[in-house]
Amino acid sequence: MAIIKLSAIERRRLQAFVTCLVFAVLAWLFTALSNPYKFTVKQPLTFRNSPQKRAFHPLQPDTVNAIVQGTGWQMLFSKWTDTRKEVNVDLQSLDTKNFIVLSSQLKQINAKKDPDREMVGFSPDTLFFDFSNRSVKRVPVQAVTSLQFERQFAQSGVMTIKPAYVKISGPAEVLARINFWKTDSLKLTDLNESVNRRISLKRSNEGNLDVEPKAVSINIPVDEFTEKTIEVPVKLINNRNFYDVKVFPQKIKIIFTTSLRDYPDMNEDDFEAVADLDLWSRQGYTTLPVKITNMPSYSKIVKMVPQNVDFIVKK
The missing domain is CATH 2.170.120.40 (YbbR-like domain)
Incomplete structure (x- = not known):
């Protein structure tokens, strides 16, 4: 239930008043933000022309508070725009002293900034440096x-x-x-x-x-890869007692990927397949798994047939 009842004419007058008030506020806001202001933004420091015979270490943070003169609009959006821009400082004078006065480089710094957003000062204005060999x-x-x-x-x-x-x-x-x-x-x-x-x-x-x-x-280097199959002899390792051992089969098939450029040159000499006799003598294995201990770089094993070999030991 409405507290105040307005006639149609009164409602139109009220709407006209609110509309005029909104436009007046927007006009005032636009005028106010178009005026010049001084405001402070934090900006990172970068250095150029570092001394060639002296190593230095800044004695203050790598950011500086820059006093900027610009419009109210620029002040309003400075939090998102100006903080990503850098103040480039010339260190050439550090060959003879251990400090830099930023205000003395305002002209060079402003030359690389927007002409309608001029820097007028810094805090701190003087940067001090520690030196070592x-x-x-x-x-x-x-x-x-x-x-x-x-x-x-x-x-x-x-x-x-x-x-x-x-x-x-x-x-x-x-x-x-x-x-x-x-x-x-x-x-x-x-x-x-x-x-x-x-x-x-x-x-x-x-x-x-x-x-x-x-x-x-x-x-x-990038190339197209394809599969290739070769047979590789199985090498027995850790035959510590020099038993007469026969493995079956003596060769296994290796299916692997290789680049088209290297495909013609790939052969069994590029691989080494081994079976460890310690698995039988110390752990009682009845078949020996085959491991690939050497293969070309950038090739990948797709499949080995078989993955285990039988063996006979003659003592």
């Missing part, structure tokens, strides 16, 4: 890959990385903890041919580490 270390590159292949295709050889090693320079105590350097992730799907890509190396989390080069070339 700079060392150099050579470490292997470790590729980070996620590969998915089309049906019947697979990696057919060793992945090659050029250069295979990179040079890192920085404080000796930091370098001592680094034994390899990773690449950015390489994710590929539906592969049906060899891959040759140039991929960047992971960026250093430490501002006082330099890595050279910044990228490497990765080659991953």
Whole structure:
């Protein structure tokens, strides 16, 4: 039950009033957000022109509070946009001193920012650095890959990385903890041919580490695979008492997958099948299981026939 009953004319007047009020609020809000404001956003620091003869360690966090002058709209959305942008700091003057004044680089920093969103200050404005002797270390590159292949295709050889090693320079105590350097992730799907890509190396989390080069070339051989069957002799191992032992059958059939490129060259010399006589002498086995102890890389065993062999021991 309505508390206040309004006539049709009164309802129309009320609707007109509410509509005007909403438009007035929106107009005020639009005008207010179009005015210039100063606001603070937290932004990550990156460094360039690092000293070549001095290793450094920042004595403050790797972020800085930047004072930005922009519109109210930019202030409203700065939480989602500005925090992902970086403040690039030139460290060239660290060759002669141990601090950087950010306000002295405002012109260079703003040159790489949006012209309508100018930085006017920083907190802290001065960055201090600790120094130690700079060392150099050579470490292997470790590729980070996620590969998915089309049906019947697979990696057919060793992945090659050029250069295979990179040079890192920085404080000796930091370098001592680094034994390899990773690449950015390489994710590929539906592969049906060899891959040759140039991929960047992971960026250093430490501002006082330099890595050279910044990228490497990765080659991953890919080929179509098919099945092949060969017969391989069974080799007896652990015949400690030199018994005269006969195994039956003397050869087994191995069904395996191989790349089309290697298919013609695959033969029994690429495999080694063994039966362990210790299983009889120590555990009483009446038949000996066959194990494949050597096979070509990137091939897979599909089936062995038989998987166990009989034997006769003449003492």
